[in-house]
Amino acid sequence: MSQSLSRALRILIELGEGERSLDQVAAILEVHKTTAMRLLHTLEADRFVRRDDHQRYHLGSRLFALGTMALAQHAIRDVAQPHLARLAAETGGQAVHLAAYENGAAIYLAKVESTHSVRMYSRVGLPAALHATAVGKVLVADLPPGERDAVIAGIDFRPFTSRTIADAAGYRDVLARTREQGWVEDAGEHEDFINCVGAPVRDEAGRVIAAVSVSVPDVILPREGVRALVPQLLAATEAISADWAGRSS
Amino acid sequence: MSQSLSRALRILIELGEGERSLDQVAAILEVHKTTAMRLLHTLEADRFVRRDDHQRYHLGSRLFALGTMALAQHAIRDVAQPHLARLAAETGGQAVHLAAYENGAAIYLAKVESTHSVRMYSRVGLPAALHATAVGKVLVADLPPGERDAVIAGIDFRPFTSRTIADAAGYRDVLARTREQGWVEDAGEHEDFINCVGAPVRDEAGRVIAAVSVSVPDVILPREGVRALVPQLLAATEAISADWAGRSS
DNA sequence: TCCTTCGTTGCGCATTATGCAATGATGATT
DNA sequence: AATCATCATTGCATAATGCGCAACGAAGGA
Numbered sequence: 091m092s093q094s095l096s097r098a099l100r101i102l103i104e105l106g107e108g109e110r111s112l113d114q115v116a117a118i119l120e121v122h123k124t125t126a127m128r129l130l131h132t133l134e135a136d137r138f139v140r141r142d143d144h145q146r147y148h149l150g151s152r153l154f155a156l157g158t159m160a161l162a163q164h165a166i167r168d169v170a171q172p173h174l175a176r177l178a179a180e181t182g183g184q185a186v187h188l189a190a191y192e193n194g195a196a197i198y199l200a201k202v203e204s205t206h207s208v209r210m211y212s213r214v215g216l217p218a219a220l221h222a223t224a225v226g227k228v229l230v231a232d233l234p235p236g237e238r239d240a241v242i243a244g245i246d247f248r249p250f251t252s253r254t255i256a257d258a259a260g261y262r263d264v265l266a267r268t269r270e271q272g273w274v275e276d277a278g279e280h281e282d283f284i285n286c287v288g289a290p291v292r293d294e295a296g297r298v299i300a301a302v303s304v305s306v307p308d309v310i311l312p313r314e315g316v317r318a319l320v321p322q323l324l325a326a327t328e329a330i331s332a333d334w335a336g337r338s339s
Numbered sequence: 340m341s342q343s344l345s346r347a348l349r350i351l352i353e354l355g356e357g358e359r360s361l362d363q364v365a366a367i368l369e370v371h372k373t374t375a376m377r378l379l380h381t382l383e384a385d386r387f388v389r390r391d392d393h394q395r396y397h398l399g400s401r402l403f404a405l406g407t408m409a410l411a412q413h414a415i416r417d418v419a420q421p422h423l424a425r426l427a428a429e430t431g432g433q434a435v436h437l438a439a440y441e442n443g444a445a446i447y448l449a450k451v452e453s454t455h456s457v458r459m460y461s462r463v464g465l466p467a468a469l470h471a472t473a474v475g476k477v478l479v480a481d482l483p484p485g486e487r488d489a490v491i492a493g494i495d496f497r498p499f500t501s502r503t504i505a506d507a508a509g510y511r512d513v514l515a516r517t518r519e520q521g522w523v524e525d526a527g528e529h530e531d532f533i534n535c536v537g538a539p540v541r542d543e544a545g546r547v548i549a550a551v552s553v554s555v556p557d558v559i560l561p562r563e564g565v566r567a568l569v570p571q572l573l574a575a576t577e578a579i580s581a582d583w584a585g586r587s588s
Numbered sequence: 589t590c591c592t593t594c595g596t597t598g599c600g601c602a603t604t605a606t607g608c609a610a611t612g613a614t615g616a617t618t
Numbered sequence: 619a620a621t622c623a624t625c626a627t628t629g630c631a632t633a634a635t636g637c638g639c640a641a642c643g644a645a646g647g648a
Contacts, residue, residue, distance in 0.1 A: 092381040093635065094605065098344045099385045103401070106408040112626065122607050127626075132341040136348045140441050145614095145626075149409035151446040152352070154464025157406015159355040160398035190400075192389050197400040215403030342604065343636065361595065371638050376595075394595075 097121065098129045102149065105139060109146040161214075166190065166291065166300050167199045169337060170330045177304065177326040178202040181319050185305040188291075189218055189225035191233070191298075194241055196226045199300070206310060221245050221261055222254050222280040224288025225301040231268040232290060232298035238265075254279045273320055275313075276303075283308040285316040289327045294335045302327050346370065347378045351398065354388060358395040410463075415439065415549050416448045419540070419579045426553065426575040427451040430568050434554040438467055438474035440482070440547075443490055445475045448549070455559060470494050470510055471503050471529040473537025474550040480517040481539060481547035487514075503528045522569055524562075525552075532557040534565040538576045543584045551576050 097119050104110060104118055116126035130147055133139040137152035161167060170188050178186045183205030189196045195217040220226035220241065230241055242258050255261050268274040276286040288303035304323055306316045346368050353359060353367055365375035379396055382388040386401035410416060419437050427435045432454030438445045444466040469475035469490065479490055491507050504510050517523040522538040529535075537552035553572055555565045 091377050091384070091636095092343050092347070094341050095343050095347045095378060095381045096385070098341070098347070099382070099387060102405060103385070106405050109412070123626080124608085124628090125606060128340050128605080129344060132344045133348070134442065135340070136345070136352070137442055137444070137446075138348060148412050149405055151409070151441050151444075151448075151464055153402065153405045153409040154446075154448075155406075155462065156351060156355050156398060156402045156464070157409070158463060160400070160402040160406070163358070163397050164400075192400055193383060193386055195386070197386075197403075199400075199403075213404065214407065215400050215405070340605095362593095372595080373597090373639085374637060377636075 094129065097125075098133060101126075101129060101133065101147075102138065102153075105147060105149050109142070109148050111146055115147065157215075161199075164190065164199055165337070166330075166334060169333045170291065170300065170302070171200060173326045173330045173333070174200060174202050174302065177302070177322060178204075180322050181304055181306075182310075184310075184319075187218075187225060187303045187305070188300055189229065189303070190300045191229040194244065196220055196223070196229045196301070198225075204305070206307065219250065219280060221247055222250050222276065224274050224276040224286040224303040227264060227268050227274045227276070228288045228290045228301035228303075229298060231265040231274070250280050251278055251282045253277060273324060275317065277313055278308075285311075285313045287316055287320050287323055289320070289323050291327050291334065292331045299334070300330075302330070343378065346374075347382060350375075350378060350382065350396075351387065351402075354396060354398045358391070358397050360395055364396065406464075410448070413439065413448055415540070415579075415583060418582045419549065419551070420449060422575045422579045422582070423449060423451050423551065426551070426571060427453075429571050430553055430555075431559075433559075433568075436467075436474060436552045436554070437549055438478065438552070439549045440478040443493065445469055445472070445478045445550070447474075453554070455556065468499065468529060470496055471499050471525065473523050473525040473535040473552040476513060476517050476523045476525070477537045477539045477550035477552075478547060480514040480523070499529050500527055500531045502526060522573060524566065526562055527557075534560075534562045536565055536569050536572055538569075538572050540576050540583065541580045548583070549579075551579070 100119060101115055104115070112123060112127055112130065115130065116123045119126055130139060134141060134150065137150040140148045140150040142148060167188065174186045174188055178184060185204035186202040187198055188200040189198050197217055198214050201214055218226050220230055230238060233241060242261060245258070247256055247258070249256060255264060264274065273287055273289040276288070278285060284305055284307050286303045286305040288301050290298040291300040291302060293299050302323065304316070304319055349368060350364055353364070361372060361376055361379065364379065365372045368375055379388060383390060383399065386399040389397045389399040391397060416437065423435045423437055427433060434453035435451040436447055437449040438447050446466055447463050450463055467475050469479055479487060482490060491510060494507070496505055496507070498505060504513060513523065522536055525535040525537070527534060533554055533556050535552045535554040537550050539547040540549040540551060542548050551572065553565070553568055
């Protein structure tokens with residue numbers, strides 16, 4: 091659509107990985123140095139990128155401000171935060187995530203870190219795999235049928251573990267079950283030995299606006315134990331939905 | 340430099356203020372609807388903006404991720420954080436800021452909120468007034484003379500309060516004194532009844548790489564009381580400088 | 589059901605971004 | 619300290635790309 095703009099956005103995404111020199115940027119974009127430089131200068135003028143003493147480019151400070159403002163604009167996050175913290179505490183310090191559907195992807199909006207020192211690869215702002223996470227399934231399950239088909243058609247059913255759902259047919263079955271029971275499991279489908287349960291947050295009209303999940307490593311609690319957390323998970327999502335409905339007061 | 344890119348960046352900055360419709364965006368940029376739409380679509384494709392059900396545009400989730408990554412790339416922030424928290428605690432729960440010079444501006448990199456419920460207008464990522472804040476003075480004071488002159492020439496000596504420094508000559512005097520004594524005051528120059536003291540953080544070569552300030556409302560502590568916090572402030576900045584010098588280990 | 593409002597698409601024009609080649613600055617190496 | 623090498627920067631000609639116009643389509647309200 092807008093060539094120079096998409097190139098500039100690719101620069102920002104690339105700089106998210108780490109610092110780059112002008113030549114590196116030009117090589118990545120496959121354009122002439124001059125072109126890369128003009129884009130970088132424009133970005134720099136508005137503090138979207140920053141140049142250090144050694145002519146390396148970094149993400150600029152404007153992105154701090156926009157980042158926090160973008161988070162603030164997702165009002166559901168503020169409503170959910172206390173409930174997420176409570177859910178994490180009630181389930182014995184497990185990792186809790188909040189995610190929302192945006193533009194064909196499930197995006198993590200908030201995260202409560204596990205008190206156990208097991209690290210998971212997830213980060214606020216990054217997308218969650220739609221076919222291999224509890225929040226992904228919950229969010230896709232409630233999409234309008236037309237959009238749901240489009241999204242499913244676009245999924246790359248790449249296996250993360252031996253249990254990852256491998257095709258669209260199996261995925262549709264799971265989505266149907268998710269809608270019926272109001273929650274869903276992820277039994278080591280994204281990371282081996284990590285089981286999750288997820289459930290939807292709904293607005294006044296009953297539409298799914300976000301998803302919450304609890305993730306537990308096998309060594310802490312076996313799969314059946316994780317399933318036993320579902321009542322607490324549902325209590326949390328229903329509380330968030332209720333707070334959301336009554337938020338204008 | 341790059342017209343379409345600067346327009347797109349203006350869109351992002353504008354959306355930081357709140358949601359906008361397509362027509363509003365076009366009006367702000369003073370371009371045709373079509374032009375605004377193409378920019379917005381490009382931004383949306385990479386999740387820099389998000390469209391809600393009512394066709395309003397918001398900042399997108401990619402900015403969360405970039406925002407946190409941008410912060411992570413300012414390594415000084417991680418080094419300073421524990422010292423800032425300790426300084427805040429030692430001074431009785433005052434507001435503490437960390438700022439760095441970037442592209443002609445002083446940018447807040449971290450903030451420890453005051454435990455008193457006095458709110459100050461500052462936010463991580465936003466620029467601090469160079470002539471009316473302690474961190475602004477500290478950072479400009481140590482700039483190479485050439486760049487310093489250019490920056491001073493660009494300052495709009497707009498008064499915030501009756502005590503705000505009003506011209507370049509007075510500002511230069513204060514900068515000289517700042518260099519001599521190694522710290523500086525802001526006596527109600529930015530907000531009435533709020534006094535601050537600020538001091539520099541230096542790298543191995545002695546160059547100023549950041550500034551730390553403590554801000555105290557008059558009702559909590561009078562101006563002389565704030566000046567008495569300088570030893571603790573200097574202890575903190577020196578500790579940060581030392582940690583920074585030995586960080587590679 | 590009609591009307592209004594707002595987003596979307598196709599198209600021709602020219603403004604704007606691009607690549608090239610030469611210049612200037614910076615830093616490393618001997 | 620001097621030379622070389624590397625890398626950023628500038629001017630300029632070309633055409634590709636982004637632009638505005640006008641007509642179409644969709645959605646929401648009266």
